[in-house]
Amino acid sequence: MSVEQHIPNDQFLQKLTAFYRDSKIRGPKSVYVTMKPYDGRTKAMPKGTGFKEDDEISCIFRAKWGSKKIATEVKAKEVNNFHSQYSAIIIAQMVNLEKRKKTDDDKKKSTGAAKA
Amino acid sequence: MTYFTSWDEFAKAAERLHSANPEKCRFVTKYNHTKGQLVLKLTDDIVCLQYSTNQLQDVKKLEKLSSTLLRSIVTQ
Numbered sequence A: 001m002s003v004e005q006h007i008p009n010d011q012f013l014q015k016l017t018a019f020y021r022d023s024k025i026r027g028p029k030s031v032y033v034t035m036k037p038y039d040g041r042t043k044a045m046p047k048g049t050g051f052k053e054d055d056e057i058s059c060i061f062r063a064k065w066g067s068k069k070i071a072t073e074v075k076a077k078e079v080n081n082f083h084s085q086y087s088a089i090i091i092a093q094m095v096n097l098e099k100r101k102k103t104d105d106d107k108k109k110s111t112g113a114a115k116a
Numbered sequence B: 001m002t003y004f005t006s007w008d009e010f011a012k013a014a015e016r017l018h019s020a021n022p023e024k025c026r027f028v029t030k031y032n033h034t035k036g037q038l039v040l041k042l043t044d045d046i047v048c049l050q051y052s053t054n055q056l057q058d059v060k061k062l063e064k065l066s067s068t069l070l071r072s073i074v075t076q
Helices: A009-025 A076-093 A104-115 B007-020 B059-074
Strands: A033-037 A056-065 A066-072 B026-032 B037-043 B048-053
Touching: A009 A033, A009 A076, A009 B026, A009 B059, A033 A104, A033 B059, A056 A076, A056 B007, A066 A076, A066 B059, A076 B026, A076 B059, B007 B037, B007 B059, B026 B059, B037 B059
Parallel strands: none
Antiparallel strands: A033 A056, A033 B026, A056 A066, B026 B037, B037 B048
16 A cells, blocks of 8 residues: 555545545445544654644544545644535535435324324 | 444444544544445444444534534544
C-alpha cells in the first residue's frame, strides 16, 4: 500500500461525491468513510504513545471505494464548514434506502384518527 | 460483535465510548448502494459498536451523530 497523500478538503469532498456516484453505476462495492483524531505527526510512534498535551488535534477523514483511497485532514476551525458540505453529500447520495415504514403503532393511530 | 437494534441506544453508547477514550476512537460509515444498506461502526479497538440499517431516515440521524463526534474529536 502506498503512502497516503492528504488532499485538500474541497478535493476530498469532490472525490467522495464521485465515489458515491460511481458506486451506483459500477458494481456492488461499498463506500467506506472513516473519521478519527489526528495530531499531525508523519512518523510512526512507539505503541502506546498517546497525543501530547500541546498538540493541535485535527480530524482525519479517509474514504475508500474498491481499491481507490483518499484522505484529508480537517482542521478544527474548518470543521463546521466541512461537516455541512459532507452532510449535504451523504443526504444527496445515500438514496437507495427504504423510506419510513409505518409501524403498527402508527397504523393504529392513523386508523383511529380516521374513525374519529 | 452484534448490531444494535435501536438507533438511540447506539447513539448513546457511541457518545459514551467516545468520551471515555477519544484518542483511540474511530468512526466508520459503510454505504452499499446495491444492497441499500448503511453500516455504522465506532470502535476503540477494545469495544466495538455497530449499527446496520436500510432506512432513509437514519441518514439524518447519522448527520447529527457525525457532527457531534467530529466536534468532540477536535475539541478533546
